[in-house]
Amino acid sequence: MSFNIRLAQKKDLVSIHGLWMEIMKHHTGQGPMFDYDEKYDNELKESLANRIKAKEERCFVAVESDMIIGCIFCRINDTSPFIAIKKTGYIAETVVLKSARSNGIGTQLVKTAQAWFDENNCDASALKVSVKNEDGIRFWERLGFEPTTFNMHRLKG
Numbered sequence: 001m002s003f004n005i006r007l008a009q010k011k012d013l014v015s016i017h018g019l020w021m022e023i024m025k026h027h028t029g030q031g032p033m034f035d036y037d038e039k040y041d042n043e044l045k046e047s048l049a050n051r052i053k054a055k056e057e058r059c060f061v062a063v064e065s066d067m068i069i070g071c072i073f074c075r076i077n078d079t080s081p082f083i084a085i086k087k088t089g090y091i092a093e094t095v096v097l098k099s100a101r102s103n104g105i106g107t108q109l110v111k112t113a114q115a116w117f118d119e120n121n122c123d124a125s126a127l128k129v130s131v132k133n134e135d136g137i138r139f140w141e142r143l144g145f146e147p148t149t150f151n152m153h154r155l156k157g
Contacts, residue, residue: 001103003069005112008052008059015068016048016059023095030132032155060112062096062105070096072109076120089117091127110143 008016027034051073052059062070073092079085091113096105117125128151129136 003064069100074113089122
């Protein structure tokens with residue numbers, strides 16, 4: 001499979017929205033943080049469009065034959081001056097079309113994000129992955145990530 005990685009553009013919004021919906025479908029049943037309310041679809045599209053053009057955030061896309069088959073959203077976070085890690089590259093979402101997985105696309109997207117983090121002198125990289133997403137956990141561990149904290153939620157009621 002031959003693909004290239006580039007920065008997302010405004011014209012990619014429909015494809016990125018489709019990928020975002022695929023990741024939500026993949027996470028169905030993995031907890032309320034992944035329950036999607038379709039009545040806010042226009043707000044989601046606006047949010048994705050704003051993130052694509054944001055200066056402090058990057059969206060890289062994997063393209064094969066003019067078709068977007070994967071994307072990764074990432075940003076750089078400064079931490080408190082009293083913490084040893086001063087700047088962290090944060091990976092917000094990573095998704096590859098189900099039909100295109102296991103071809104190195106996700107790995108290449110992460111390497112591209114990591115290069116951007118390195119250019120910006122990040123001390124570490126971080127992300128969140130659902131504790132119920134065993135394939136995702138294995139993917140991130142293969143890339144050298146390891147658990148350091150657990151996010152816990154309690155629903156009202």
